Amino acid sequence: MGINISRKISVKSIVTPELKEELGKQMEDAEVQVKQNITALNERLLQVNNEPLRAQIQNEIQKMNFQEKEIQRKKQEIESLEFGQEFLQGQLEAKTEIELGDNLFEKLTKAEIVVNNGEVIEFRNL
Incomplete structure (x- = not known):
């Protein structure tokens, strides 16, 4: 037992080929979403005068920039995959x-x- x-x-x-296409599409979709988030955060940053809140938004923007770089790295990795x-x-x-x-x-x-x-x-x- x-x-x-x-x-x-x-x-x-x-x-x-189908897997590479699907993975590539997923990364493209993720990249679009992250870029939209960065744009929205930058717009919000322009409207905020409160320093602690500005710092928090800037921190979020940094996180999104890191995510965007990770997505770009993954896209390169996907491109290098061999059938x-x-x-x-x-x-x-x-x-x-x-x-x-x-x-x-x-x-x-x-x-x-x-x-x-x-x-x-x-x-x-x-």
């Missing part, structure tokens, strides 16, 4: 049972689901 524990499962996608390679798309959390004699490291860290255009094609170390 074992016990159930939570673990992370990596979700990897095979890079296809057929595996791309770590995210992680899920799931329960697994461990028993005496199990390799805890493998049970906790090596679980993967491989996806091709949204279709699960392989389970690894589940």
Whole structure:
């Protein structure tokens, strides 16, 4: 008899033209949203005279600028992906049972689901 524990499962996608297009679109949409937020914050900054509030808005603008740079970095990363390679798309959390004699490291860290255009094609170390 074992016990159930939570673990992370990596979700990897095979890079296809469709995946690159979808990821690129997601990044474009995110970039547009961040730019709109920066514009709105800058407009608000012009209307505010309260120094603590101005500092808070400027802090938010800095955060948005950082997000914009991160999005640009991710866009470059997406462009450099090669068709057929595996791309770590995210992680899920799931329960697994461990028993005496199990390799805890493998049970906790090596679980993967491989996806091709949204279709699960392989389970690894589940």
